[in-house]
Amino acid sequence: MDDLLLHHADTIRLAFFIGVFAVMAGWETIMPRRQRSFRRLQRWPSNIGIVALNTLILKVALPVAAVEFAATAGVRGWGLFPALDLPFWLEFLLAVAVLDFVIYLQHVLFHAVPVLWRLHRMHHADLDFDVTTGARFHPIEILLSMGIKFAAIAALGPPAVAVLVFEILLNGTAMFNHANARLPLGVDRWLRWLVVTPDMHRVHHSVVPHETNSNFGFNLPWWDRLFGTYRDQPAAGHDGMTIGLNRFRDPHELRLDHLLLQPWRSRADDYPINRRGGSD
Numbered sequence: 210m211d212d213l214l215l216h217h218a219d220t221i222r223l224a225f226f227i228g229v230f231a232v233m234a235g236w237e238t239i240m241p242r243r244q245r246s247f248r249r250l251q252r253w254p255s256n257i258g259i260v261a262l263n264t265l266i267l268k269v270a271l272p273v274a275a276v277e278f279a280a281t282a283g284v285r286g287w288g289l290f291p292a293l294d295l296p297f298w299l300e301f302l303l304a305v306a307v308l309d310f311v312i313y314l315q316h317v318l319f320h321a322v323p324v325l326w327r328l329h330r331m332h333h334a335d336l337d338f339d340v341t342t343g344a345r346f347h348p349i350e351i352l353l354s355m356g357i358k359f360a361a362i363a364a365l366g367p368p369a370v371a372v373l374v375f376e377i378l379l380n381g382t383a384m385f386n387h388a389n390a391r392l393p394l395g396v397d398r399w400l401r402w403l404v405v406t407p408d409m410h411r412v413h414h415s416v417v418p419h420e421t422n423s424n425f426g427f428n429l430p431w432w433d434r435l436f437g438t439y440r441d442q443p444a445a446g447h448d449g450m451t452i453g454l455n456r457f458r459d460p461h462e463l464r465l466d467h468l469l470l471q472p473w474r475s476r477a478d479d480y481p482i483n484r485r486g487g488s489d
Contacts, residue, residue, distance in 0.1 A: 218276045218373050222380065229381045233340040237389040242407060243448060245389070246337050247460065255465040256341035263344075263351045270352060275376060279362050279369040288366020297368065304367030306429065308375045311361045313432040315354060316425040323477040328353070330480065331471045333421065334457040338414050343387030347472060382428040386410040405430045412443045416451040418480050420444070454480065 267274075273281070282288055290300050319329040328350040335342045346354075362372060386405040401409045405426045413424040423440035426433050433439035443450040456475055461467060 218274065221373070222377060225377050226380055226384075229384050230340060233384050233388040233390060237339055240391040241389050242391045242411075243338070243389055245339075246452070247463070249339075251460065252335065252337060252339075252463050253341055255463055255468055256335070256345045258465045259346070259348075259468065260344045263346065263348050266348050267351065267355065271355060275355070275358050275362060276369050276373045278359055279367060279372040282362055282366050283369055286366070287363050289364065290366045290368075292366075300368055301371045301374075304365060304371035305375045305378070307365060308358070308361060308367070308372070309379070309427075309429045310432055311357065312379065312427055313425055313429075315357050316427070317438070317482070319350065320422055320425070320480070321482040323481045325350075325353075326477050326481045327472040330454060330457075330477075331468050333414060333480075334454050334462060334468075334471065335414075336453045336458065336460070336463065337389070338387060338411055338452045339389040340384050340387055342414070343383035343385075345468075347469070349472070379428055386427065401430050403430070404428065408442075408447060411447060411450070411452075412440050414452050415443050415445075416453055416455060417444065420450075421454075421480055422482050454478075 283291070290304070295303070319325040328347045331347045331350075332342070332345050335345055382404060386407050387410065388407050390407055392400070392406060392408065397406050397408050400406050405424070405428060409424055409430065410426075412420050415421055420440060420443055423438050424433055425438055430439075445451070455478060457467075457471065462471075
């Protein structure tokens with residue numbers, strides 16, 4: 210069964226991506242949380258173009274995907290888990306949780322180091338917040354992120370099936386928590402103890418720096434609460450808050466070529482953590 214899942218890993222990931230994207234796009238159309246500032250046709254071609262470009266670059270640049278790398282690590286006995294000889298179910302749960310924690314730490318790092326922020330800010334420079342924002346990352350950031358993920362897999366030696374499930378969850382929850390979808394407030398208050406909700410993550414896309422540097426979780430919400438980076442609501446409220454950054458607010462910045470060149474245009478400003486008014 211595991212071999213069958215791993216053999217069709219790309220197809221499984223693609224099927225989940227298309228399915229979750231369709232559900233989130235429909236949800237935010239029928240029950241939007243905020244009024245759009247821009248038409249989808251102004252943003253979606255570039256945001257979806259980034260997804261296609263990143264997929265192509267990963268296929269060319271890396272000989273194996275994370276799931277295949279995990280399978281190789283398992284065969285060779287790499288990592289902590291094989292040495293501990295834990296029950297499969299415990300390895301599985303720990304692998305998903307630890308990999309999610311690694312992504313949380315990576316996210317904080319990309320906000321803390323100015324040169325990395327220059328890459329990551331392309332994600333934050335979107336002038337609206339919807340399902341496509343969840344996949345809008347610079348190709349260099351995607352490659353660095355994959356390198357960090359490979360290092361974590363080599364260190365842990367997690368089951369390959371756990372890596373596949375983690376990637377599906379991360380991809381799906383990224384689209385969910387970036388969706389411009391309305392949840393009843395009572396449901397949101399309860400659900401954000403289990404998973405990062407759109408209202409929780411939207412705070413992270415505020416133009417206000419101290420709000421940008423909060424709510425770093427993509428999947429599990431616990432890391433933000435444990436490490437003091439959780440912020441319940443934006444100061445201006447979800448309807449009044451401004452999405453994006455202080456720079457790159459011209460609609461022309463939504464073009465794909467502008468997005469790709471953004472890391473080399475202008476300084477990092479005061480968004481990197483513990484940095485105010487410096488230049489890099």
